[in-house]
Amino acid sequence: MxxxxxxxxxxxxxxxxxxxxxxxxxxxxxxxxxxxxxxxxxxxxxxxxxxxxxxxxxxxxxxxxxxxxxxxYTMYFKKPMGKYLLEVCTCFSCGECGGKEILQYAKKAIQADEQGVSPDKLFWVREAECLGACDTAPVMQFNNGHYVHALTEEKIDRLIEEVKSGKLPQYERIPLNNQSLIG
Ligand code: FES
Missing domain, CATH: 1.10.10 (Arc Repressor Mutant, subunit A)
Known part of the structure; x- marks a missing residue:
């Protein structure tokens, strides 16, 4: 069943x-x-x-x-995928700021299959179109909700660890144009 x-x-x-x-x-x-x-x-x-x-x-x-x-709408899931969705933007600014490489990193980090889903079905990584936060590129959206700005491989690792240990990740709340998080 x-x-x-x-x-x-x-x-x-x-x-x-x-x-x-x-x-x-x-x-x-x-x-x-x-x-x-x-x-x-x-x-x-x-x-x-x-x-x-x-x-x-x-x-x-x-x-x-x-x-x-x-x-x-892509935010509605028509198939059962991973429990937690990591959507990495690879569009315009994010693509230029390493979003494509981080997308590949995230897929590797969760040992994604062809669909982007981890073997334990806990994570699902997919590429996103512009998330509307280009000035803090690269950006990721977590589970159709919170954004992770100025995304790095370390932030991906931390998020995966936190979710695995049963905590929901701590998110940055930053104003737009916050240069301190870029570069
Ligand atoms: S290009 Fe990534 S948020 Fe706009």
């Missing part, structure tokens, strides 16, 4: 309340499809057909509509 088959595809009362709160912000329920997909992904780890159907049923939409949104 797969992970997907083991899961019961329902939202809890609390999750339904959260979705209702999003629906209330818009004239139509369909406008809340993105936050609802986000809630489903956080709950199930990725968006299987069952999870997408659950979102569709909850919002009164067709499966095709919800699938269309889920398959358009």
């Amino acid at each position: 797969t992970d997907t088959e083991n899961k019961e595809f329902i939202f809890t009362e609390g999750e339904l309340q959260e979705i209702k709160m999003h629906v209330a912000k818009y004239p139509e329920a369909r406008s809340a499809v993105m936050p609802a997909l986000w809630i489903a992904q956080n709950k199930f780890g990725w968006l299987s057909d069952q999870a997408i159907q659950l979102v569709a049923d909850t919002l009164g939409l067709s499966f095709a509509h919800v699938y269309g949104v889920a398959s358009f």
